Amino acid sequence: MSVTSASCLCGAVKLEIRGDPRMKNLCHCSSCQKFTGGIFGSFAAYAVEQVTFTESEPDVLKTYNDTTPESGSVLRRSFCGKCGSPVRIQTSSLPDALVVPVGVIDGDKAGLQTPGGVILQGQGGLGRCRREC
Ligand SMILES: [Zn+2]
Numbered sequence: 001m002s003v004t005s006a007s008c009l010c011g012a013v014k015l016e017i018r019g020d021p022r023m024k025n026l027c028h029c030s031s032c033q034k035f036t037g038g039i040f041g042s043f044a045a046y047a048v049e050q051v052t053f054t055e056s057e058p059d060v061l062k063t064y065n066d067t068t069p070e071s072g073s074v075l076r077r078s079f080c081g082k083c084g085s086p087v088r089i090q091t092s093s094l095p096d097a098l099v100v101p102v103g104v105i106d107g108d109k110a111g112l113q114t115p116g117g118v119i120l121q122g123q124g125g126l127g128r129c130r131r132e133c
């Protein structure tokens, strides 16, 4: 099984990811735009047991309970308390899943691209937060 490393910008939060994502998605909802700072978020979803988090300080990993996503779910959006990088999303509706923003994953991201490629084709065609995000 492949093992992939990931980290926040400052390196205080590190992840070890075992195996391939169960799902990949792009989300253009306003919550993900604000969380990631980009026009869309690019995410990879894993089973909880595939991902191990370590922090250099016990309380550096912060979590914001986002009640605003258009899916209606409450999303637990976690980020590094030092550098602010988003590193994890979880939702109680899918307790076995854990979503990682693709940008924090180290190395080649070719295998993490979302099928379909083209992103911005007008508001109506944009993907939204679903339960996985
Ligand atoms: Zn950091």
Ligand SMILES: [Zn+2]
Residues within 6 Å of the ligand: 027, 028, 029, 030, 031, 032, 033, 041, 069, 128, 129, 130, 133
């Ligand atoms: Zn979203």
